[in-house]
Structure formats: C-alpha cells, structure tokens
Amino acid sequence: MSYVEKHLIPGESIQYQTKLHWIVMLGHTVIAMALALLAVAIPTVWASLGIKARGHSIPGAVYFGVLVCFAVAGALFFIGILRRNATEMAVTSKRVIVKTGIAERRTVEILLSRIESVAVDEPALGRLLGYGTVIVRGTGGTPEMFEKIYHPLEFREQVQRQIAGWAKPA
Incomplete structure (x- = not known):
C-alpha cells in the first residue's frame, strides 16, 4: 500500500496519481x-x-x-x-499530496481549498518528452516546486478539476 493510500482521511479518494519522469534516471x-x-x-x-x-x-x-x-x-x-519509485504524487478529492524519499522522507500536503495557483514550467525537451516542473502556491505560503513530474499539464488540470468540483473523467 502506498503512502498516499495509507494517509487518506475519511471521505477522501484518490483522483489522480503520477510519478517522476524517467529523465530523473x-x-x-x-x-x-x-x-x-x-x-x-x-x-x-x-x-x-x-x-x-x-x-x-x-x-x-x-x-x-x-x-x-x-x-x-x-x-x-x-x-x-x-x-524515482520513492516519489509519490497524487491529487485527491481534498488535497494535493507529494511524498519523496525513503530513509529521509519529505511530504507536502496542501488542501485544495488553500491552493492559490498551480503553475507549470516545461523546458523544450520537457515538452517533447512529457515532463516539467509544477509549482503549487498555497494561500499565505511559499510555493512548493515539484520537478521532473511526468505529464505536468495533466497534474495541473487534475488539481484544477478538483478545485472546481468537476467529476473525475471516465
């Protein structure tokens, strides 16, 4: 069972999961x-x-x-x-969760209601290969950067869908 699955709060469900792009290797x-x-x-x-x-x-x-x-x-x-495998990134019905590391773990959990903006930075090679950096800015907080994410535009879209209350695409 993954970190995200273990740490869901009651009534929360995983809407989208991604990982680091193979370029990190x-x-x-x-x-x-x-x-x-x-x-x-x-x-x-x-x-x-x-x-x-x-x-x-x-x-x-x-x-x-x-x-x-x-x-x-x-x-x-x-x-x-x-x-690559020690990093988990997910958008749930209530939060954005990112966990990195095994021995030294770093987790970032941002409530969807506290997200001010989601920016995507894709270098030219990233556009070709499908990776980029996602920057999630919470209200009153510092921006959290998640680098070399697999399909960063999809990650941003899923965050925006959950914030807007749209249903998960079939």
Whole structure:
C-alpha cells in the first residue's frame, strides 16, 4: 500500500496519481553505462597490449577493478530506480499530496481549498518528452516546486478539476 493510500482521511479518494519522469534516471544511467563500458574495456585493452604480470595475461587486480566498476554501476542504477519509485504524487478529492524519499522522507500536503495557483514550467525537451516542473502556491505560503513530474499539464488540470468540483473523467 502506498503512502498516499495509507494517509487518506475519511471521505477522501484518490483522483489522480503520477510519478517522476524517467529523465530523473538519466544521469544515473549514463554514469552506470560508462562504468560498465570501462569494466569491459579494461581487460580488453590489457589483453590487446599483451601486458603480462608473473606469467598471467591479466592479473587478479584487474579483475577486481572490473568487479568494482560493475558493482558501482549497478548501485548507481539501483539508486536512480529507488529515487524515482520513492516519489509519490497524487491529487485527491481534498488535497494535493507529494511524498519523496525513503530513509529521509519529505511530504507536502496542501488542501485544495488553500491552493492559490498551480503553475507549470516545461523546458523544450520537457515538452517533447512529457515532463516539467509544477509549482503549487498555497494561500499565505511559499510555493512548493515539484520537478521532473511526468505529464505536468495533466497534474495541473487534475488539481484544477478538483478545485472546481468537476467529476473525475471516465
């Protein structure tokens, strides 16, 4: 059961849920791939140069370095997946709820009646790939920014629908 489902108040229902766009994993993935390629290249280059150490074509330290590269690559990719999956964003019939993090959790819950405006910032690449930043401003409060949201215009529309009291689209 998700954080949002666990923390619904009586009479509240989830109207829309979204998550972070896959672009948040791009940096993790690129670095992981570079490390994996390095891990493959090290023994290949070592063997092609014909370097021999004590009669062995490739010493154990090189294999250990390869294993470390693969382990770090896997860990970075796993961290990217965790980061993406640890973020929940929902519009309910009464609130906007955003939860990020696992060990260190940050939650933002804004009552729909207290929302003053919802802004969307989409860079050019974000428009092409379907991600952007949603800025929710509550009455008398500071703006809350939610970056790299999957389909930010849909998120804004759902907030506006709930504020206006429109029914969930079929």
